[in-house]
Amino acid sequence: MQALILAGGKGTRLRPLTVYTPKPIVPVLNRPFLLYQIEILRRAGIKNITLSLNYQPDKIEHLLGDGAEYGVKLRYVTEPSPMGTGGAYKFAAHEIQETTIVFNGDVLTDLDIFKVIGFHQQKKAEATIVLTPVENPSAYGLVETEADGKVSRFLEKPKPEELAGLTTNNINAGIYILEPTVLELIPAGENTSFEYNVFPELLKREKEFFAFVMNKNYWRDIGTPDSYLQAHHDFLSGAIKGFEPGKPAESDVATAAIVDKISILGENCIVKPGARITNSVIGAGVHVEEKAVIENSVVWAHTRVSSAAQIRGAIVGRSCHIGRNVSISGGAVLGDKTSLTDYTKV
Ligand code: GDD
Ligand code: MG
Numbered sequence: 461m462q463a464l465i466l467a468g469g470k471g472t473r474l475r476p477l478t479v480y481t482p483k484p485i486v487p488v489l490n491r492p493f494l495l496y497q498i499e500i501l502r503r504a505g506i507k508n509i510t511l512s513l514n515y516q517p518d519k520i521e522h523l524l525g526d527g528a529e530y531g532v533k534l535r536y537v538t539e540p541s542p543m544g545t546g547g548a549y550k551f552a553a554h555e556i557q558e559t560t561i562v563f564n565g566d567v568l569t570d571l572d573i574f575k576v577i578g579f580h581q582q583k584k585a586e587a588t589i590v591l592t593p594v595e596n597p598s599a600y601g602l603v604e605t606e607a608d609g610k611v612s613r614f615l616e617k618p619k620p621e622e623l624a625g626l627t628t629n630n631i632n633a634g635i636y637i638l639e640p641t642v643l644e645l646i647p648a649g650e651n652t653s654f655e656y657n658v659f660p661e662l663l664k665r666e667k668e669f670f671a672f673v674m675n676k677n678y679w680r681d682i683g684t685p686d687s688y689l690q691a692h693h694d695f696l697s698g699a700i701k702g703f704e705p706g707k708p709a710e711s712d713v714a715t716a717a718i719v720d721k722i723s724i725l726g727e728n729c730i731v732k733p734g735a736r737i738t739n740s741v742i743g744a745g746v747h748v749e750e751k752a753v754i755e756n757s758v759v760w761a762h763t764r765v766s767s768a769a770q771i772r773g774a775i776v777g778r779s780c781h782i783g784r785n786v787s788i789s790g791g792a793v794l795g796d797k798t799s800l801t802d803y804t805k806v
Contacts, residue, residue: 461506461561462557462560462561463501463508463509464509464555464562465484466548467511469565470515474688475795476796477793479795481519481796482516482517482520483565483566483682484511485519487761488688489724490744492524493566493568499704500572501532501561501573502530502531503574504561504577506573508535509527509532510534510535510537510552511524511537511565512548512552514539514541514542517536517538521536537552537555542651543651545655546652547646547651549646550647553643556640559637562636562638567633567680567681567682568678569679570703571633571635572677576635576637579670579672583670585669586639586641586642587636587637587659588669589632589633589635589636590632590635590636590673590674591603591632591633591672591674592631598617601617601631601655602616603615604628604630610669614660630671678699678700680694686791688758689757692758696724696741709725709727710727710728711728714731714732716733717748718737718738723740723741723742725737726743729742729744729746734750735749736753740755741759742759743761746759746765747764748765749764749767756772756773757776758774761779763781764782765782766783767784768784769785769787770786773789775793783801783803784802785803786802786804788800
């Protein structure tokens with residue numbers, strides 16, 4: 461069993477955060493996102509992992525290296541131009557020797573992959589897709605199944621009129637188990653989508669295509685700012701568990717500053733007297749000056765938050781300069797190196 465992580469998208473919905481940091485390695489709790497996927501694969505005994513890249517591939521490869529540090533073996537395949545999700549799998553065909561777990565590189569889950577492998581084998585499936593229920597399926601791939609778990613319909617990004625007549629809100633969780641024979645259905649050298657081309661083709665040819673429905677697992681696509689921020693809140697509130705917390709970092713927090721118990725600070729932060737940090741994740745080397753307030757927010761590494769600045773419900777990128785008395789309110793997303801003049805309101 462091996463794995464392929466589709467990590468080549470441009471991450472447009474997560475801009476400006478993805479201008480300098482490709483989505484697969486945006487920090488989540490100060491760790492590159494892909495490490496969460498690598499961890500659940502490793503737990504299921506899958507150590508042979510190929511990353512399928514296109515956008516800023518060097519940054520990803522440079523950061524994760526050969527994977528030895530994480531107990532896995534990483535290989536990289538970079539498309540010269542985006543081939544689409546199915547096309548990326550085909551493009552990596554020379555790396556595919558056996559049954560493969562395919563992951564969308566932006567889904568955060570604590571799913572036990574081992575259970576899905578068991579299901580796939582028991583059903584003797586050629587393809588298995590993991591489903592999860594969501595409230596509004598319109599931003600996802602909606603999947604209908606028969607009583608025995610066979611997939612009967614796949615509808616990517618259903619329109620309101622298509623949603624009206626449907627009886628399920630189970631969507632494609634972006635995790636598949638594919639036998640190498642699926643490669644034969646995909647044309648080489650073409651931009652092809654799993655969602656619009658490969659899955660409908662499996663159905664048309666009446667292949668053994670089954671759905672495993674997640675039960676009580678955490679699942680989230682972190683590909684929008686709201687969702688990225690919510691993933692942090694879910695970790696802080698304990699809604700997602702089971703991942704090793706990193707070592708508590710060494711930071712210099714003034715005794716007259718307040719950092720609540722659930723907030724996380726990266727290494728070498730400086731928090732000055734009178735500052736208050738609640739329900740937030742702060743990257744390494746961040747300076748928080750006197751009386752600054754950071755609430756319900758994520759602040760990336762090496763940003764400076766000047767005195768009496770207030771950041772609430774926002775995401776602030778790397779190496780930003782937030783001037784004195786600046787007020788940043790809910791929903792704001794600041795790209796790396798943003799500089800806000802004293803007293804600015806965003
Ligand atoms: N290598 C490569 N090449 N990777 C790609 C390409 C490509 O051309 N295009 C997209 N990807 C990667 C992205 O980096 C991402 O990790 C994954 O494929 C899915 O792409 P998204 O752009 O995030 O898709 P989505 O979120 O709109 O929809 C997909 O995910 C949903 C679950 O989150 C679909 O698979 C839906 O059916 C699904 O419900
Ligand atoms: Mg996505």
